[in-house]
Amino acid sequence: MERPGPIDGGPLRAVDLPEPEPGPGEVRVRVSACGICRTDLHLAEGDLNPRRPHTVPGHEAVGVVDALGPDAARFAIGDRIGIAWLRGTCGRCRWCRTGRENLCLAARFTGWDADGGYAERALVPQAYAYRLPAGLTDAQAAPLLCAGIVGYRAWRRAELPPGGRLGIYGFGASAHVVAQVAIAQGATVHVLTRSAAARRLALELGCASAGPAAAAPPEPLDAAILFAPAGELVPVAMRALTAGGTLAVAGIHLSDIPRLDYAAELFREKQLRSVTANTRADGEEFLRLAATLGVRPRVTERPLDEADRALADLAGDRITGAAVLVPG
Helix, strand or coil, X not given: XXXXXXXXXXXXXXXXXXXXXXXXXXXXXXXXXXXXXXXXXXXXXCCCCCCCCCCCCCCCEEEEEEEECCCCCCCCCCCEEEECCEEECCCCCHHHHCXXXXXXXXXXXXXXXXXXXXXXXXXXXXXXXXXXXXXXXXXXXXXXXXXXXXXXXXXXXXXXXXXXXXXXXXXXHHHHHHHHHHHHCCCEEEEECCCHHHHHHHHHCCCCXXXXXXXXXXXXXXXXXXXXXXXXXXXXXXXXXXXXXXEEECCCCCXXXXXXXXXXXXXXXXXXXXXXXXXXXXXXXXXXXXXXXXXXXXXXXXXHHHXXXXXXXXXXXXXXXXXXXXXX
16 A cells, blocks of 8 residues: 555555565465455545555455464464454453453554555464365455454344344445354344345345335344444434344444434434454354355455455445455
């Protein structure tokens, strides 16, 4: 990422960098696929402030280990692993010591604090890498590493009761994975999104209904997740909740939320919650569940050298499901 700005202005540049060498406790991965996440777009366009100059984006990388740093023994050369968003935590603060490392103030993130997976080689601390379930292609596995893991945490934060009615606002990479998990576990899923193609995908996946983003769902919702970075949808979703329902806001960036009407949108013990990254336990739990339930992301593969155009397509709602960059 050269200089943050509108994606159509070309904030990304294709460059040749020295091949990275793993340090203590790190492994190097020969990348075979890297998912495109909306967080990459927020970083490229400056919605999130860069933490270091000229950082390689990407935090849904899949590949095989091809080099080990000193004291790196968790994986072997040739193992297929995944690199995700959470890259490091302090391990000492009250959040880390109580199983809430996602809230660590010293947390580091792939593609933000360190170079990520929009590359042919990438480094990862072995303690923050994931073994991947068999039965998925590299391209299918890539979106699970953020869209899946963080979406799963959002689903848990929404506290959907068994057999409940879940509303999903926005239907991109994360939402279409969460919908599969929810449906497989007996939920009724209603999708609200501005993309007609995404609404068609929702129905193909077994969602009960799919309508425009600002529309009312056909029945009251027990829980909802907002994946679209649109703060104006918060009051819409809160009105759609039944008493005691919870809205989880899943994005790392959100436009301003309008004033809430207490009586119509918050009263009767409704809850509004944010979601912050994930813990490694979330990741391990989700990957096991995804394998058990047979979750299969719908992916479109794009060449690595089309990263800027792929992000522009994401910004313009021209990607249905998930897009994955493939080197070579």
